[in-house]
Amino acid sequence: MNFDGKQIMEVTKELVSISSPSGNTDEVISFVEDTLEKLGVKSYRNNKGGLIATIKGQDDTKHRMVTAHVDTLGAMVKEIKPDGRLKLSMIGGFRWNAVEGEYCEIETSSGKRYSGTILLHQTSVHVYKNNGEIKRDDVNMEVRLDERVSSKEDVEKLGIEVGDFISFDPRVQITESGFIKSRHLDDKASVAILIDVIKKMKEQSADLPYTTHFLISNNEEIGYGGNSNIPEETTEYLAVDMGAIGDGQATDEYTASICAKDSSGPYHYRLRKQLVAIAEENKIGYKVDIYPYYGSDASAAIRAGADVKHALIGPGVDASHAFERTHADALKHTASLVYHYLTAKMID
Incomplete structure (x- = not known):
């Protein structure tokens, strides 16, 4: 499955141009809601103001949940x-x-x-x-x-x-060399990725093996965005969030980053290995990394007591929580990894 990183960047540009500090996200949630509606995907808002869309799969006894957060620093x-x-x-x-x-x-x-x-x-x-x-x-x-x-x-x-x-002010720019630089790529680039994945699924009439819930969370930056509204049938939980770049890090701006461990501890080992196997099988550029000062919606779900296998992936983003930058290649590789994961069988 081929993804267009430049197309994902254009949606990212629209998203970062909408102000949405944690606690004040109604406008950007409405944007995502309307976008999904145009794709023929129904969604609803939880009491916290996050957005949940569900695509039914062949197996409705086991579910997956995928999250990306639309709230930002402020x-x-x-x-x-x-x-x-x-x-x-x-x-x-x-x-x-x-x-x-x-x-x-x-x-x-x-x-x-x-x-x-x-x-x-x-x-x-x-x-x-x-x-x-x-x-x-x-x-x-x-x-x-x-x-x-x-x-x-x-x-x-x-x-x-x-x-x-x-x-x-995000000061968003897309360069001719394939970069997007802006505040709040964390995590609006990942939201754009999920929108593009859902769009591809609809275009290809992809038949998902398992019922899948997409949560656009709105409180991740303050620690509890994705810790609720997890159906009992959910066995795998994938957070899509930026990969952190810096000294000693493997992550770069051109590949998907697969997190082995962050400040919450290790992510599910077998699920992480499956993501690596999917990337290698489909020739998806990836790096495995540890983020020392980081937490995700998936780690928030685990802390809240969710009985799930949890994983974290995302495009590599430079200068996190400052003036961020990533490349179209990282966006397309991450989108491809999400797509192939969602169309693959679960691990035992």
Whole structure:
């Protein structure tokens, strides 16, 4: 089965262009919901706001679940300062230096949106001699609003208040050399992969061996996106999420990454070996890797007590939780691995 990485990148571009920090994902969930509807796939939302679609298979006594998450890193308004700047509270695990200087958007509870920039309070080197030595933390980082405000009262008149969501500008670009670089490829690239896999299944009238549930989770970045709504018949659970790249890592931007272990411990050994065998049999580019500071929807499900064989795969993504990048090849290899896994027999 041939997948077009460039086509997956275009869907990824649409997804990352929709703001969806954990806790505020209705708009992007609606986008995925509408996309699946056009493919003839019905879905429903769980109480947490995630989206679940089911394709019935030949065997309805054993089920598979596949997840990818559509929520992203972000922030909330923690405090309105006396000078009209905003203090922030993080959503998800990133470092302030990763978003310093980034454009952002503040969404009020009434739906109004305002632009701003995330800055160190002591940004001006013409005023603050020790600018480079100041710690980037909750105390010193703030949002400069693109509005004529100079007091807390000015900001409040705009309708901005504590608890309003702040999203980061993705700055998405697709290059002629086959890369997509953007914030939030974690994990919207994987959501685009699942959409493309489902599309191929519909086009090919693929008859799945087992009933398969696709969960687009919306709380993964805060630890509990895929830990519920797992039918009793589910015996295998596959999370599709980014592969982490860095010193000592095998993962690259051109292949599918198969995770052997992350901070939650080892993934199911026999299921991991089956994924490797599927990749080799179908000439799919892959790397097996360990992610030392990482958790997934699959590990969240295990922690919640799900009695399943769990696995984690995904496209290799550089600079995770910062300004990320991957290549069309990683997207197509991962899509192919997901497709061939879902059309294969389960392990004993």
